[in-house]
Amino acid sequence: MSAENLQLFEIFLRSKRGLDHKHVGSLHAEDHEQALEYARDVYTRRSEGVSIWVVRSDDICASQEDDSESFYDPSNDKPYRLATYYQLPDEVNNM
Amino acid sequence: MALDQEQNFQAKIDAEDKIEPKDWMPEAYRKNLIRQISQHAHSEVIGMQPEGNWITRAPSLRRKAVLLAKVQDEGGHGLYLYSTAETLGITREEMINALQDGSAKYASIFNYPAQTWADVGAIGWLVDGAAIVNQVSLQRTSYGPYSRSMVRICKEESFHQRQGYELMLTLCRGSEAQKAMAQDALNRFYWPSLMMFGPHDSESAHSASSMKWKIKRETNDYLRQKFIDQTAPQIEFLGLEHPDKNLIWNEERGHFEGSELDWDEFKRVIHGDGHCNRQRVQHHIKAHEEGAWVREALVRYKQKKKLKAA
Numbered sequence: 001m002s003a004e005n006l007q008l009f010e011i012f013l014r015s016k017r018g019l020d021h022k023h024v025g026s027l028h029a030e031d032h033e034q035a036l037e038y039a040r041d042v043y044t045r046r047s048e049g050v051s052i053w054v055v056r057s058d059d060i061c062a063s064q065e066d067d068s069e070s071f072y073d074p075s076n077d078k079p080y081r082l083a084t085y086y087q088l089p090d091e092v093n094n095m
Numbered sequence: 096m097a098l099d100q101e102q103n104f105q106a107k108i109d110a111e112d113k114i115e116p117k118d119w120m121p122e123a124y125r126k127n128l129i130r131q132i133s134q135h136a137h138s139e140v141i142g143m144q145p146e147g148n149w150i151t152r153a154p155s156l157r158r159k160a161v162l163l164a165k166v167q168d169e170g171g172h173g174l175y176l177y178s179t180a181e182t183l184g185i186t187r188e189e190m191i192n193a194l195q196d197g198s199a200k201y202a203s204i205f206n207y208p209a210q211t212w213a214d215v216g217a218i219g220w221l222v223d224g225a226a227i228v229n230q231v232s233l234q235r236t237s238y239g240p241y242s243r244s245m246v247r248i249c250k251e252e253s254f255h256q257r258q259g260y261e262l263m264l265t266l267c268r269g270s271e272a273q274k275a276m277a278q279d280a281l282n283r284f285y286w287p288s289l290m291m292f293g294p295h296d297s298e299s300a301h302s303a304s305s306m307k308w309k310i311k312r313e314t315n316d317y318l319r320q321k322f323i324d325q326t327a328p329q330i331e332f333l334g335l336e337h338p339d340k341n342l343i344w345n346e347e348r349g350h351f352e353g354s355e356l357d358w359d360e361f362k363r364v365i366h367g368d369g370h371c372n373r374q375r376v377q378h379h380i381k382a383h384e385e386g387a388w389v390r391e392a393l394v395r396y397k398q399k400k401k402l403k404a405a
Contacts, residue, residue, distance in 0.1 A: 018242060078160070078164060081254060
């Protein structure tokens with residue numbers, strides 16, 4: 001397999017125990033195992049992570065930003081889902 | 096070997112490190128977490144019933160939209176928590192079965208009926224208020240996925256208590272009859288809300304190991320006290336009578352002190368003899384069975400798509 005044909009992997013790092021894995025970038029590799037080793041070399045040279053996830057980019061199903069108007073539209077007119085929507089007098093506002 | 100692992104595990108806990116799904120953990124820790132998180136998930140889902148009853152009867156479109164959004168949140172929170180429990184190696188099906196056959200519990204508060212519109216306010220203010228006190232503390236729990244779902248839930252839930260209190264305030268500034276309805280709801284929901292924190296620390300079966308493993312960060316009695324203290328001035332502001340006639344401020348301790356709770360009632364309701372225990376579980380079973388065709392259709396659709404692709 002030529003380098004151009006290697007699969008694309010997305011890399012996620014957990015910087016510290018207790019935190020979510022966060023997307024940090026992508027790389028090409030033959031398989032999961034190699035992707036993991038590459039990710040270690042490329043993304044954690046300064047102890048940026050305690051745990052790495054590698055996911056084949058093909059396996060990611062993503063929403064499209066162009067669709068966002070119709071995709072998220074129903075939330076925009078529902079401000080009552082936010083705590084700040086409810087005006088309470090100062091004496092009891094601490095809840 | 097096992098001893099080293101256990102020491103290593105406890106060392107992580109003592110150092111305030113989180114435990115993540117693939118870490119080694121004692122079997123009892125895993126079991127304790129599954130019990131607590133699934134119970135928490137069941138509470139979210141069963142908790143949709145008392146309030147859900149009022150969606151069609153909300154007095155205005157605004158109140159209806161708010162209540163609908165709140166109940167929808169509870170369903171979402173149940174989902175976060177079931178998924179969290181699944182990271183420990185239990186399946187959704189096992190958990191649902193345990194709820195339906197009665198071997199898993201949920202918060203006993205949801206076995207009390209929501210009889211009036213004011214109950215919707217009291218539930219948001221007191222029941223969600225008590226849940227938030229508990230959940231804020233659980234944001235620091237030692238199990239990473241549980242901690243993260245608590246952070247998300249607390250963030251989303253901050254409006255639940257406020258909408259409940261706002262509802263109560265509106266009633267209390269309304270007619271005499273509306274204020275009386277608010278007082279009645281407070282009188283009925285105050286005590287079971289205090290029971291939500293569980294038995295006294297001295298009686299609590301799971302507290303010792305839960306504290307050692309930092310699954311729980313604060314004790315039942317500590318959290319209950321916190322809730323009593325924050326609620327008393329809120330009751331006063333509404334201009335309602337405090338349901339606990341023995342409540343006094345202890346200057347020395349800096350806390351309110353009140354009556355002992357009716358622990359017999361607590362036990363009765365936990366063990367299935369509350370007003371709505373049977374109804375709540377039956378309704379869950381009915382909804383689950385009536386949704387069977389949807390689950391079946393999903394499987395069939397997937398099979399068909401696979402055939403088409405082949």
